[in-house]
Amino acid sequence: MTARDLIPIAVLAVLAALLPLVVTSSPVMNFLVFTLIVALGAQGWNILGGFGGQFSFGHAAFFGTGAYVTAILQLRYGVNAWAGLLLATAAGAAVAWAIGFLSFRSGLRGSYFALVTLAFAEVFRILANAASFTGGAAGLLIKLDVHPANLQFADRAVFYWLVLAFVTGVLLLTRWIQRSRFGAQLVAVRENEDAAKALGVDSLKVKLRAIALSGAVTAMSGCLYAQYFLYIDAHIAYGSWISVELLLAPIIGGVGTVFGPVVGALTLHGLGELAKQFAGRIPGIDLIVFGSVLVLAVAFARGGILGLLERLRDRGRGMVARGAKEVSHAGR
Amino acid sequence: MLAVESVSKRFGGLMAVDNASLALEPGGIVGLIGPNGAGKTTLFSMISGFVAPSDGRILFEGTDITGEEPHRRAERGIGRTFQIVQPFAGLTVCENIAVGAYLRHAKRADAIGKAREVARRVGLAAELDRPAGGLTVAGRKRLELARALATEPKLLLLDEVLAGLNPSEIRDIIPVIRGIRDEGVTILMIEHVMQAVMNLCERVYVLAQGRMIAEGKPAAVCADPRVIEAYLGHGAAARLAAEGAAHG
Numbered sequence: 001m002t003a004r005d006l007i008p009i010a011v012l013a014v015l016a017a018l019l020p021l022v023v024t025s026s027p028v029m030n031f032l033v034f035t036l037i038v039a040l041g042a043q044g045w046n047i048l049g050g051f052g053g054q055f056s057f058g059h060a061a062f063f064g065t066g067a068y069v070t071a072i073l074q075l076r077y078g079v080n081a082w083a084g085l086l087l088a089t090a091a092g093a094a095v096a097w098a099i100g101f102l103s104f105r106s107g108l109r110g111s112y113f114a115l116v117t118l119a120f121a122e123v124f125r126i127l128a129n130a131a132s133f134t135g136g137a138a139g140l141l142i143k144l145d146v147h148p149a150n151l152q153f154a155d156r157a158v159f160y161w162l163v164l165a166f167v168t169g170v171l172l173l174t175r176w177i178q179r180s181r182f183g184a185q186l187v188a189v190r191e192n193e194d195a196a197k198a199l200g201v202d203s204l205k206v207k208l209r210a211i212a213l214s215g216a217v218t219a220m221s222g223c224l225y226a227q228y229f230l231y232i233d234a235h236i237a238y239g240s241w242i243s244v245e246l247l248l249a250p251i252i253g254g255v256g257t258v259f260g261p262v263v264g265a266l267t268l269h270g271l272g273e274l275a276k277q278f279a280g281r282i283p284g285i286d287l288i289v290f291g292s293v294l295v296l297a298v299a300f301a302r303g304g305i306l307g308l309l310e311r312l313r314d315r316g317r318g319m320v321a322r323g324a325k326e327v328s329h330a331g332r
Numbered sequence: 333m334l335a336v337e338s339v340s341k342r343f344g345g346l347m348a349v350d351n352a353s354l355a356l357e358p359g360g361i362v363g364l365i366g367p368n369g370a371g372k373t374t375l376f377s378m379i380s381g382f383v384a385p386s387d388g389r390i391l392f393e394g395t396d397i398t399g400e401e402p403h404r405r406a407e408r409g410i411g412r413t414f415q416i417v418q419p420f421a422g423l424t425v426c427e428n429i430a431v432g433a434y435l436r437h438a439k440r441a442d443a444i445g446k447a448r449e450v451a452r453r454v455g456l457a458a459e460l461d462r463p464a465g466g467l468t469v470a471g472r473k474r475l476e477l478a479r480a481l482a483t484e485p486k487l488l489l490l491d492e493v494l495a496g497l498n499p500s501e502i503r504d505i506i507p508v509i510r511g512i513r514d515e516g517v518t519i520l521m522i523e524h525v526m527q528a529v530m531n532l533c534e535r536v537y538v539l540a541q542g543r544m545i546a547e548g549k550p551a552a553v554c555a556d557p558r559v560i561e562a563y564l565g566h567g568a569a570a571r572l573a574a575e576g577a578a579h580g
Contacts, residue, residue, distance in 0.1 A: 181434045181438055181439075181440070184440075184443075185431065187420070187423065190422075192420055194402075194418060195414065195418035195479075196431065197382070197402040197403050197406075198411070199431050199432040199435060200403050202403045
């Protein structure tokens with residue numbers, strides 16, 4: 001990775017880190033933390049869906065696993081929350097690898113893969129809702145004990161910085177993927193699996209690595225969600241709402257790009273919040289905004305917001321180039 | 333180097349390849365010709381690992397590779413191109429070739445360097461930063477060749493790399509193929525363009541209805557009555573001979 005690869009990430013991270021110094025209102029901080037948690041999970045989805053072209057419709061399976069593992073470890077076994085975060089991430093990777101192994105080995109692709117992941121997430125939701133081990137329908141309440149050692153902070157800004165650090169870490173990870181052999185092979189599998197195999201790419205291994213990484217990152221976001229709100233139930237952790245959130249953000253922002261998931265999450269939730277502010281009386285107005293933005297993105301911005309910006313920039317450059325040509329003609 | 337031993341492939345009731353054998357010595361260009369539907373591409377797919385033979389076995393450098401995955405065979409040094417070109421459309425030409433180069437070069441800088449070198453060899457140096465989806469047919473054929481070459485194969489399987497090209501494009505690419513052979517890569521090529529087969533191949537195998545019906549020097553094979561009949565139908569060889577005699 002070169003400096004040019006890293007500077008945009010560093011600039012974004014520093015600017016975002018300064019935000020709590022300006023913004024102090026707690027609803028806004030709440031909004032920012034939640035949006036960043038979604039962005040983190042969406043970054044996980046993007047590794048598999050964006051770079052690998054394997055569209056999962058059930059990333060809730062990993063989000064929920066992250067949330068439940070840390071909650072259960074703390075409540076039932078008295079494990080420290082930071083250790084819980086680590087173990088939850090590992091559990092997410094393991095669950096993802098297992099689901100990937102079952103579906104990729106049997107050659108599932110495209111909509112079949114999407115349906116299988118959705119099915120897994122639903123099964124997990126139903127199981128978590130039924131078993132007493134997971135708190136059943138009542139859910140799990142993580143004990144309020146504000147202390148940095150318990151991954152609970154009195155100041156919302158600290159939690160914000162923590163999530164931001166994870167998001168930045170995954171931005172770096174994604175940039176590394178983009179510049180590595182693994183990334184090149186992953187994209188090759190997305191574009192044409194047979195051609196990739198003929199060039200010596202072990203497509204099963206590459207896809208399994210991608211889904212394990214993807215599951216780990218998304219589980220991390222689920223764990224942070226549980227740790228921030230201190231309550232989860234089956235519908236929150238394994239519900240299809242989160243699967244949809246995690247795939248919408250990259251699609252709106254720019255699928256298979258480094259910044260796409262973050263841009264998408266901020267745009268979607270930013271617009272949703274604004275809509276709630278201006279039309280607070282109408283329940284579900286933010287969902288209507290989500291839907292409209294998705295329709296607009298699919299119709300007019302195939303590469304998401306980042307793709308659209310790139311096209312505009314190229315067009316701008318084209319105009320500049322044409323202008324320069326005309327000037328040089330006029331000069332002759 | 334490569335030995336295909338009595339290989340067959342059945343698709344339901346259809347015998348696509350029927351007890352076909354073939355042997356390649358290192359170096360040189362060998363052609364695989366035959367009428368449409370003879371099973372040439374199926375045979376290629378079995379050699380490169382995309383289709384499992386129903387019967388028979390395939391040896392590469394003395395090792396039985398019949399059950400190996402395509403990517404393992406690429407690691408061993410078997411490269412292939414596809415008859416229907418399969419570019420990674422969303423990537424640039426350079427990135428396309430780099431995927432092949434990554435097989436033997438783990439570092440990005442090395443892989444990109446290798447990709448550029450291969451691009452120069454096949455005449456794609458000017459297109460390196462263009463999206464692969466925007467290439468002409470001739471360009472895509474060159475890209476297929478470049479990607480396979482970037483894996484640094486010992487044996488290169490070319491599936492109709494000349495099909496769809498105009499005569500001047502064919503003239504341009506023939507020296508490239510010859511250059512690859514001169515660097516010590518063994519080439520097995522499926523080709524319909526007979527001018528190129530005559531020009532390039534030292535030896536030719538003829539496949540018809542899944543069976544290997546002839547093998548030898550191109551000129552001799554083309555005069556073989558069995559080959560003429562396979563292409564032109566039963567009795568054609570005798571008719572041609574009679575006509576030749578009458579005119580003579």
